[in-house]
Amino acid sequence: MRLLPLLRLPLLLPRPPSVSPSRLFSTPPAAFSAASLSADPCAAAHLLTYACGYPPSSFAAFLSPPAPLPAAGDPPREGWEEEFGRLLERHGGGEPVQYLVGSWDFHCLAEIICRAPVLIPRPETEQLVERVISSLSSSPSSSPKPKRLLDIGTGTGCIPLAVGASLPNVEATGADLSPAAVALAGENAAKFRGQMLPGSSFEAVLCAAAELRASGLAGFGVVTANPPYIPTATYHTLEPTVREHEDRLALDGGGDGMDVTRQVLEFCASGNGVECELHMELDEGQPGKVLEACKRYKGFVGGRAWSDYAGRERFVEIEWSGEKGEV
Amino acid sequence: MSFHTAAESPPAELLQAQALLDSRLSVLASITGALSDFQSLLELSLDGAGVSSLLPEASLSLSSSLLLLKPLRVAASFDGRYDAEATVSMSLAAGAGGTEATDWVEMLSRMYTRYFDARGWSYSLLSSSPGDVTGYKSLDYEVTGAAGDYVYGMLKKEKGAHRLVRVSPFNSAGKRMTTFAGVTVSPVIKDLGAKASVPNFERDCTVDTMRSGGKGGQNVNKVETAVRMTHVPSGLVVKVSKERTQQGNRRIASKLLQSRVLALMEDLRLEEVREINGDQVEAAWGRQIRNYVLHPYKQVKDLRSGYETADVGGVLDGKLDDILESVLTAR
Numbered sequence: 001m002r003l004l005p006l007l008r009l010p011l012l013l014p015r016p017p018s019v020s021p022s023r024l025f026s027t028p029p030a031a032f033s034a035a036s037l038s039a040d041p042c043a044a045a046h047l048l049t050y051a052c053g054y055p056p057s058s059f060a061a062f063l064s065p066p067a068p069l070p071a072a073g074d075p076p077r078e079g080w081e082e083e084f085g086r087l088l089e090r091h092g093g094g095e096p097v098q099y100l101v102g103s104w105d106f107h108c109l110a111e112i113i114c115r116a117p118v119l120i121p122r123p124e125t126e127q128l129v130e131r132v133i134s135s136l137s138s139s140p141s142s143s144p145k146p147k148r149l150l151d152i153g154t155g156t157g158c159i160p161l162a163v164g165a166s167l168p169n170v171e172a173t174g175a176d177l178s179p180a181a182v183a184l185a186g187e188n189a190a191k192f193r194g195q196m197l198p199g200s201s202f203e204a205v206l207c208a209a210a211e212l213r214a215s216g217l218a219g220f221g222v223v224t225a226n227p228p229y230i231p232t233a234t235y236h237t238l239e240p241t242v243r244e245h246e247d248r249l250a251l252d253g254g255g256d257g258m259d260v261t262r263q264v265l266e267f268c269a270s271g272n273g274v275e276c277e278l279h280m281e282l283d284e285g286q287p288g289k290v291l292e293a294c295k296r297y298k299g300f301v302g303g304r305a306w307s308d309y310a311g312r313e314r315f316v317e318i319e320w321s322g323e324k325g326e327v
Numbered sequence: 328m329s330f331h332t333a334a335e336s337p338p339a340e341l342l343q344a345q346a347l348l349d350s351r352l353s354v355l356a357s358i359t360g361a362l363s364d365f366q367s368l369l370e371l372s373l374d375g376a377g378v379s380s381l382l383p384e385a386s387l388s389l390s391s392s393l394l395l396l397k398p399l400r401v402a403a404s405f406d407g408r409y410d411a412e413a414t415v416s417m418s419l420a421a422g423a424g425g426t427e428a429t430d431w432v433e434m435l436s437r438m439y440t441r442y443f444d445a446r447g448w449s450y451s452l453l454s455s456s457p458g459d460v461t462g463y464k465s466l467d468y469e470v471t472g473a474a475g476d477y478v479y480g481m482l483k484k485e486k487g488a489h490r491l492v493r494v495s496p497f498n499s500a501g502k503r504m505t506t507f508a509g510v511t512v513s514p515v516i517k518d519l520g521a522k523a524s525v526p527n528f529e530r531d532c533t534v535d536t537m538r539s540g541g542k543g544g545q546n547v548n549k550v551e552t553a554v555r556m557t558h559v560p561s562g563l564v565v566k567v568s569k570e571r572t573q574q575g576n577r578r579i580a581s582k583l584l585q586s587r588v589l590a591l592m593e594d595l596r597l598e599e600v601r602e603i604n605g606d607q608v609e610a611a612w613g614r615q616i617r618n619y620v621l622h623p624y625k626q627v628k629d630l631r632s633g634y635e636t637a638d639v640g641g642v643l644d645g646k647l648d649d650i651l652e653s654v655l656t657a658r
Contacts, residue, residue, distance in 0.1 A: 042551050046571075060452045060569040097550050105571040123536070123552050123573035124544050130574070230545055242548050251545050283544060309534045309554070309573075310543055 021052050021076050025062060036088050043097045044088065050101040051084035053077030056111065094240045096120055107162035109195070113188050114156060118181045119250035121158040124308045125226055128281045128315060129162045131306075132224060135277060135317070136167055146171045146199050150220040150272075152209050152264050153177075153227050155250060157185030157202060160224070161192050164200035171201050175217065177208035178249060209263035213271030220272055225264045226281040231257035257283055261290060269297035270324045278303075278318040287316040299323040347475045351402070354395045361385075361392040397652055402477065404655040408523075408593050409586075410480030412514035414471045416453065416565075416583050417482065421464050422507030426497045429458025431508045434643060435489060436466050441645025448472040453579070454553060454568040460497070467566065469515065469583075479514040484631070484654045486512050487616035494622045503622055509613065513587040525558075525588050525600055532584065533557050534577060537568075556580040561603040563587050617650075619643070632657035 154174025
């Protein structure tokens with residue numbers, strides 16, 4: 001009879017974790033199949049960092065057990081094992097890491113809020129931001145007037161926010177046709193307001209590329225865009241994690257992938273009404289076609305295409321005089 | 328150099344330098360103090376003063392203060408331009424030998440990280456490339472100590488090929504195998520632009536990302552943002568994957584690579600970047616420097632100082648003080 005309380009005792013004690021987070025990658029327990037950890041160890045490391053409640057930058061420590069655990073041995077958050085298991089499963093089902101952890105870093109901004117289905121900022125876009133920053137820094141700023149920047153298809157607002165956090169006196173507007181994107185960009189605007197340099201600001205407005213002129217938005221010295229550029233036929237071949245979770249409207253660019261791009265050119269050529277520099281990120285092979293398409297506009301001064309770090313020519317910068325109409 | 332008035336306090340670097348010199352002077356003071364105490368006692372006892380019972384204690388005190396000379400002798404070897412840098416990047420790379428070599432890299436990383444822990448130095452992983460079966464093909468660390476620790480000065484002589492001889496647990500015939508791992512150490516130069524820089528650096532570098540296959544951009548969403556940067560004239564390469572942003576990794580890579588080029592020029596005593604060639608890099612950083620033998624006898628031997636120890640286990644556990652001291656003070 002006296003044995004009964006003893007038998008019950010282990011059930012009342014807290015169950016110790018079966019493995020510590022740092023050993024998870026070298027000796028994964030059966031519950032997390034080695035396959036799910038090794039298929040994308042980088043993603044798994046980010047999800048584990050999030051589940052444990054560690055600072056996001058500590059993910060690198062999990063990719064190599066000899067490296068020390070972040071926060072010098074701080075215990076992981078209670079329930080981390082279950083949470084990590086859940087996140088791994090959802091990621092295995094195709095959900096992007098950035099949506100699962102709710103944020104991602106971009107350029108100089110730590111933890112931009114990310115939420116389905118708004119397009120997740122891509123690393124290539126950081127190069128676009130760098131180009132814009134370098135172009136604006138080098139132009140002779142004889143006038144003290146602030147630069148007005150319009151980001152078409154702003155999504156999370158990452159481009160104008162990164163520019164505003166890097167340069168002073170940039171008043172940015174981000175337009176998007178998706179209410180979800182505008183709301184999210186607004187949240188990011190509030191989150192990063194304190195990081196804007198003096199004179200720089202950002203606000204998001206609901207407006208499609210085709211409606212810009214009608215809405216009265218005009219007079220921007222800098223226009224940026226990472227428009228949807230996937231041709232409709234190719235859209236169906238995209239990997240599920242992109243196709244099934246990110247907004248189709250942010251990706252599908254119509255028959256040749258350039259429908260929205262043409263609307264952006266149209267705005268710069270006729271709607272904007274002032275001298276401006278246009279910076280766009282496109283798909284490989286599109287910049288050349290864009291430069292060709294620009295030739296019919298009177299306001300087209302010149303432009304050039306340039307490549308990302310992987311050698312793919314996907315960026316274009318174009319100067320506009322502000323003169324309207326076609327040749 | 329700004330001119331300080333009496334009201335302003337001196338800059339941090341000056342205070343640190345002063346603290347360092349003070350600590351060295353106090354070591355010398357305690358040694359000379361112990362020495363003169365011992366001498367006085369010895370004279371007294373020779374004069375028949377009956378103090379000979381105090382001699383053992385005074386001798387012990389003298390011996391322990393002489394031990395303090397060790398770090399001073401090591402410090403005296405720090406005559407390189409970047410020896411005082413408190414942050415270094417250290418890379419371990421497996422030589423030929425498959426699994427045995429990748430396992431050796433992991434063993435070396437354990438040795439070094441335990442040494443860093445004992446020294447109180449913090450370290451973070453810049454990038455890693457796991458081996459196919461176990462261990463790592465390469466590991467890159469950034470190590471930071473306190474100002475005055477001379478982290479680069481302490482670790483600079485670790486550059487070169489480290490040789491392991493043992494019965495391989497990965498060889499079914501139980502053969503004794505020899506394998507190599509390459510270690511490179513470079514300072515991460517603080518105040519890079521102000522202190523030193525490589526002319527036309529950014530222009531002479533190429534950057535590539537791990538996303539070269541496939542379409543990129545909106546077509547994919549991967550969290551891998553590693554950047555590999557190559558300084559074309561010297562052929563030096565750095566890979567960084569510790570940040571969540573490509574831009575962040577690129578910035579770190581640029582700083583590390585520029586520091587690495589400058590350190591190479593310092594090692595080879597070159598004035599101009601264009602004087603660097605691949606053979607020189609190999610000669611400077613590829614030389615065999617230390618053997619770790621586990622079978623049929625146990626020995627670690629450094630080929631530069633000749634230092635030997637049978638305590639291989641201790642060395643691989645991070646007990647590097649004696650070896651480092653021997654190498655740094657060897658002439």
